[in-house]
Amino acid sequence: MSSAKSRWADNAEEEVQRKREKEEKKRAKLEKQRQAEEEEVRRKKAEEEAAARKDEQNREDSDRPTKRRRLSHDGEDSRTKEKAEQPRKLLRFAAPAWGPCRHVDNFERLNHIEEGSYGWVSRARETATAEVVALKKLKMDNLNDGFPVTALREIQTLKESSHTHIVDLREVVVGDTLDDVFIVMEFVEHDLKTLQDSMSEPFLPSETKTLMAQLTSAVAFLHSHWILHRDLKTSNILMNNQGEIKLADFGMARYTGDPPPPNLTQLVVTLWYRAPELLLGAKTYGFEIDLWSVGCIFGELLQKEPILQGKNEVDQISKILTLMGIPTDTTWPGFRRLPNARSLRLPPNPPPHATKPNIRRTFALLTNAGVDLLLSLLSLNPDGRPSAAEVLDHPYFKEDPKPKAKEMFPTFPSKAGQEKQRRRDTPSAPKRGEGGKVEFGAVDLSGLFGAEREEGGAGFQLRMG
Amino acid sequence: MAPEVRPPSHLSNPLATLEQLSTSGSQLDGISADLETSILFAGATLTQAAGILLHLPQDIIASAIVTYSRFWVGAEGGSLREYGAKDISAASIYLTAKLSAFPKSPRSVLNVYSFLAAVPSTFTDLDKFSELDYEESCYLSEGAYQSRRNLLTKMETIILRVLGFQTHVALPYALCINYLQALDVFKGPSGKALASKAFEYLNASLLNPQLLYLTHQPPALATSAIYLAAREIGVKLPEEEWWEVFDTDREELGFLVVAMLSMEGFVGEEKGKWEGGSVPLTVEGVEKEIERRNGVNGHDTL
Ligand SMILES: Nc1ncnc2c1ncn2[C@@H]1O[C@H](COP(=O)(O)OP(=O)(O)OP(=O)(O)O)[C@@H](O)[C@H]1O
Ligand SMILES: [Mg+2]
Numbered sequence: 001m002s003s004a005k006s007r008w009a010d011n012a013e014e015e016v017q018r019k020r021e022k023e024e025k026k027r028a029k030l031e032k033q034r035q036a037e038e039e040e041v042r043r044k045k046a047e048e049e050a051a052a053r054k055d056e057q058n059r060e061d062s063d064r065p066t067k068r069r070r071l072s073h074d075g076e077d078s079r080t081k082e083k084a085e086q087p088r089k090l091l092r093f094a095a096p097a098w099g100p101c102r103h104v105d106n107f108e109r110l111n112h113i114e115e116g117s118y119g120w121v122s123r124a125r126e127t128a129t130a131e132v133v134a135l136k137k138l139k140m141d142n143l144n145d146g147f148p149v150t151a152l153r154e155i156q157t158l159k160e161s162s163h164t165h166i167v168d169l170r171e172v173v174v175g176d177t178l179d180d181v182f183i184v185m186e187f188v189e190h191d192l193k194t195l196q197d198s199m200s201e202p203f204l205p206s207e208t209k210t211l212m213a214q215l216t217s218a219v220a221f222l223h224s225h226w227i228l229h230r231d232l233k234t235s236n237i238l239m240n241n242q243g244e245i246k247l248a249d250f251g252m253a254r255y256t257g258d259p260p261p262p263n264l265t266q267l268v269v270t271l272w273y274r275a276p277e278l279l280l281g282a283k284t285y286g287f288e289i290d291l292w293s294v295g296c297i298f299g300e301l302l303q304k305e306p307i308l309q310g311k312n313e314v315d316q317i318s319k320i321l322t323l324m325g326i327p328t329d330t331t332w333p334g335f336r337r338l339p340n341a342r343s344l345r346l347p348p349n350p351p352p353h354a355t356k357p358n359i360r361r362t363f364a365l366l367t368n369a370g371v372d373l374l375l376s377l378l379s380l381n382p383d384g385r386p387s388a389a390e391v392l393d394h395p396y397f398k399e400d401p402k403p404k405a406k407e408m409f410p411t412f413p414s415k416a417g418q419e420k421q422r423r424r425d426t427p428s429a430p431k432r433g434e435g436g437k438v439e440f441g442a443v444d445l446s447g448l449f450g451a452e453r454e455e456g457g458a459g460f461q462l463r464m465g
Numbered sequence: 466m467a468p469e470v471r472p473p474s475h476l477s478n479p480l481a482t483l484e485q486l487s488t489s490g491s492q493l494d495g496i497s498a499d500l501e502t503s504i505l506f507a508g509a510t511l512t513q514a515a516g517i518l519l520h521l522p523q524d525i526i527a528s529a530i531v532t533y534s535r536f537w538v539g540a541e542g543g544s545l546r547e548y549g550a551k552d553i554s555a556a557s558i559y560l561t562a563k564l565s566a567f568p569k570s571p572r573s574v575l576n577v578y579s580f581l582a583a584v585p586s587t588f589t590d591l592d593k594f595s596e597l598d599y600e601e602s603c604y605l606s607e608g609a610y611q612s613r614r615n616l617l618t619k620m621e622t623i624i625l626r627v628l629g630f631q632t633h634v635a636l637p638y639a640l641c642i643n644y645l646q647a648l649d650v651f652k653g654p655s656g657k658a659l660a661s662k663a664f665e666y667l668n669a670s671l672l673n674p675q676l677l678y679l680t681h682q683p684p685a686l687a688t689s690a691i692y693l694a695a696r697e698i699g700v701k702l703p704e705e706e707w708w709e710v711f712d713t714d715r716e717e718l719g720f721l722v723v724a725m726l727s728m729e730g731f732v733g734e735e736k737g738k739w740e741g742g743s744v745p746l747t748v749e750g751v752e753k754e755i756e757r758r759n760g761v762n763g764h765d766t767l
Pocket of ligand 1: 113114120121134136167185186187188189190191235236238248249250251416428429
């Protein structure tokens with residue numbers, strides 16, 4: 001008995017001893033690596049300086065352009081360019097492509113910014129560098145299936161998206177328990193929703209144009225990398241005081257392909273920004289759903305408030321058809337075959353005026369090119385919507401007023417930088433675990449379409465089937 | 466046809482640094498390099514076998530093996546005295562499938578691993594697993610299932626933390642086909658044979674003890690596999706240095722060709738080393754093996 005006990009004690013001691021030795025070895029090893037890296041950085045720097053001196057000499061010696069110089073065809077001074085590129089090279093050398101997550105203790109939390117449906121976000125300062133960042137705690141629900149796939153995709157897609165108008169993901173840090181996971185992002189002063197709510201007038205047309213161009217360039221980047229955002233809305237668009245927007249909240253984002261994977265969830269995009277094909281229960285969908293949201297955001301920037309504020313899914317589709325007209329077999333071939341389309345009994349031959357959009361009337365101050373762009377983005381038929389790349393080529397961006405230079409944007413006081421939390425009254429993105437499918441059943445419909453209802457403005461009737 | 470979910474960048478992979486390759490959590494923990502090599506190889510093979518039984522496409526299995534392999538390298542990598550190779554293998558495949566178009570339930574993954582626990586998978590010809598009529602059935606009691614599922618999801622989180630959430634893996638398979646087409650040999654009479662031979666080399670390289678997928682980019686891997694396949698099948702490729710078109714220089718090609726060719730000899734040696742026993746893929750198994758080796762050494766010195 002006692003011998004067994006002492007043997008156990010020995011083992012435990014050995015174990016502790018082994019752990020300690022390992023830690024020491026690890027520290028020594030890492031220290032050695034650090035020194036080697038520093039040495040390498042010094043060496044490179046010395047080399048660089050030597051090269052620069054030589055370059056200088058060469059140039060003084062003869063007028064013949066150096067080899068490097070000939071390669072730079074943009075006329076920029078090759079040496080300044082080279083210099084600008086150097087740090088990146090060194091960084092690549094020093095930083096391993098992967099390494100363990102750091103602890104969240106490296107950051108001091110300053111204040112909460114916003115509690116969303118997927119987690120909370122706070123302003124924080126990295127203790128070592130005093131740099132202010134945004135920390136978003138990822139919500140870990142349904143842990144039976146392990147790490148939530150939505151959170152994984154949020155990290156994966158954001159990590160892959162380095163673009164001027166997409167928020168920069170710095171790193172992923174962790175807390176003490178296995179499900180404390182935070183993403184560290186650059187801190188951005190505003191989000192477009194809160195900002196607009198605090199403004200007394202909408203953005204100027206030239207400003208709206210700049211914001212639209214920036215947003216569309218971010219979306220074009222995502223789509224060219226096969227990423228669907230699936231939750232574009234003003235509260236997910238951040239804006240700094242340099243007149244730049246930064247697309248954020250990749251909590252719904254995922255990779256897609258051609259053809260799209262068959263198991264895409266229909267439970268995406270916040271109601272007011274949700275495309276009609278999703279509302280009608282389309283089983284597959286593509287980049288077009290993001291372009292619909294861009295259309296909604298365009299309208300919102302013009303009006304200073306969301307343009308399609310449905311109370312529920314049925315109300316949403318009704319508001320959409322009021323604005324855009326009833327689809328016909330010519331304007332949207334095949335829409336009648338969508339699962340929820342059967343529940344809407346639309347007139348087989350609607351009067352022509354009922355099929356026409358009301359954009360012109362609603363956005364009276366918009367130029368013809370602007371109207372044309374908005375109409376195309378809000379095309380009921382997804383095939384009628386332009387791609388993000390095509391949007392960027394639209395005459396709207398070329399005509400007067402020209403997009404305002406971002407340096408000319410006014411700066412606004414930041415709500416997020418203060419103790420006060422941002423307040424929000426937009427509905428949230430659909431939540432996981434609400435069932436795999438959008439319920440667009442008879443219950444919902446009977447509520448709204450049960451009685452024949454005249455939609456005065458559009459002059460059509462929606463009836464329960 | 467299965468939809469192709471586009472990976473982020475199909476050309477470039479995060480690679481291990483020289484520092485990371487110079488040591489490992491296991492070695493710092495007192496595990497000899499040759500024992501580590503044997504276990505990592507056996508765990509990678511187990512992952513391949515499990516992927517086949519789970520009917521996962523080869524590119525997903527390959528990604529899982531790369532993730533599994535990344536986990537162990539470097540001073541800050543996982544240690545075999547702390548984590549079982551089998552558990553990390555299962556969690557790698559579970560995690561990789563979850564992010565793909567073919568997610569697998571914890572139950573399916575655990576069933577396959579408990580099935581494989583009863584089969585010596587390391588030196589069994591992997592093709593046998595494709596021919597095997599594996600029917601998923603419940604090999605686990607409810608209690609055992611619960612606790613293994615908890616372990617599986619815990620290991621998944623640990624992998625993510627050790628890798629700093631680096632889940633991006635670029636693979637050479639699609640490139641390999643593109644290159645064969647560019648070389649104008651894919652449509653030819655031996656195109657099919659050439660492609661499948663090249664894929665064989667790419668698959669075997671996943672298990673290579675020199676961790677080729679952690680040290681070389683997909684274009685170089687694809688190029689080297691084509692070079693070897695063409696030589697073996699007797700398909701003539703252009704006289705000039707065609708590999709340079711695919712971003713591979715002679716030196717790298719030479720290195721990879723030798724490394725890929727060494728695989729057969731390596732497997733033979735491993736087979737010899739472990740004859741009669743199986744490679745330990747759990748923490749307890751590893752401790753026993755260390756004890757056994759110490760015992761043998763102790764005996765020698767007597
Ligand atoms: N990098 C950042 N800098 C400053 N504020 C940010 C940053 N990221 C997010 N926020 C603020 O936090 C809010 C919520 O962030 P985010 O949308 O990413 O979280 P969420 O929980 O997914 O939200 P929701 O479910 O409400 O859409 C944003 O609307 C914005 O106000
Ligand atoms: Mg949000």
